[in-house]
Amino acid sequence: MGLRLNLNYEVMTSLCLSVKRDLMFLVMIGPPGAGKGTQAKRLAETLGLSHVSTGEIFRQNISRKTELGLRVKELLEDGILVPDDLTIELVQDQIDQLVNSSGAIFDGFPRNLEQATALEDMLLLHGKGVDLAPLINLSDSTIIERLTGRRTDKDTGKTYHLIYDPPPRNANIEQRSDDKRDTVLRRLDDYHQSTVPMLAYYDERDLLCEIDGEDTIDRVAEALLKVIRGRVFA
Ligand code: AP5
Numbered sequence: 001m002g003l004r005l006n007l008n009y010e011v012m013t014s015l016c017l018s019v020k021r022d023l024m025f026l027v028m029i030g031p032p033g034a035g036k037g038t039q040a041k042r043l044a045e046t047l048g049l050s051h052v053s054t055g056e057i058f059r060q061n062i063s064r065k066t067e068l069g070l071r072v073k074e075l076l077e078d079g080i081l082v083p084d085d086l087t088i089e090l091v092q093d094q095i096d097q098l099v100n101s102s103g104a105i106f107d108g109f110p111r112n113l114e115q116a117t118a119l120e121d122m123l124l125l126h127g128k129g130v131d132l133a134p135l136i137n138l139s140d141s142t143i144i145e146r147l148t149g150r151r152t153d154k155d156t157g158k159t160y161h162l163i164y165d166p167p168p169r170n171a172n173i174e175q176r177s178d179d180k181r182d183t184v185l186r187r188l189d190d191y192h193q194s195t196v197p198m199l200a201y202y203d204e205r206d207l208l209c210e211i212d213g214e215d216t217i218d219r220v221a222e223a224l225l226k227v228i229r230g231r232v233f234a
Helices: 002-017 036-047 054-063 067-077 084-096 113-124 140-148 181-204 217-231
Strands: 024-028 050-053 103-107 133-137 150-153 159-161 208-212
Touching (some): 024 036, 036 103, 050 054, 050 084, 084 113, 140 150, 140 181, 181 208, 208 217
Parallel strands (some): 024 103, 024 133, 050 103, 133 208
Antiparallel strands (some): 150 159
16 A cells, blocks of 8 residues: 555656746645644655745744744744744745745745735745645644644654654654643634635635645645646646
């Protein structure tokens, strides 16, 4: 079964890469713990795109104790969204650095309507737009299971799950401070209040495509590549 999945993934990858495009911009949407980061990293590698994760950039700034890191540390620990102006400025910087790349997968951005329209304006300045907005859907109970079991390797930054993607025995792992149950519930609430209303924005533009996030990591990856191939490379 694993072999069949790998072959499908490889065949679809080569079919995607055989079609030349200039720049591609994907927006990965989903509740906390949906697997956005897991899939975005994999897709970025497969398709040669930059992976722009606002959460990851905030966390790197926190661990480097930069001015931005100090400003957002408590917000992230408590699972509270960073103000839009700070987040949009951060993404603007990232887009400015993408000039010579093949495009990007945005992971965790945009998260509300204001951020979605800001992204459209930023890309428009480069004569571009969002090509597709995959939405990874899963139930609240799975989200809690995924996040409470998530661990990150302190040395490599790689994400694991204690049951579904166990870390190597000697890995130096830690739990994210916002993955405690109460904080996860707050983040979920924010998702329903701020991000769900944004979905209509991408749906009206025929860019939204739903992926079943309850499936295994390999199968979700395969479904994503299939939809990208059908919608972006068609
Ligand atoms: P961010 O880092 O973006 O957190 P998030 O959106 O809540 O998403 P997560 O990183 O928690 O989950 P994920 O969907 O990437 O899942 P993962 O692949 O790790 O943001 C953190 C904070 O930064 C925010 O709370 C906010 O404060 C701030 N912030 C960031 N962006 C912002 C913005 N735009 N505006 C304002 N503030 C912002 O997977 C989860 C676990 O499940 C892992 O253990 C993984 O191994 C496992 N797993 C994944 N897929 C599967 C599968 N198919 N089957 C079984 N296990 C799986």
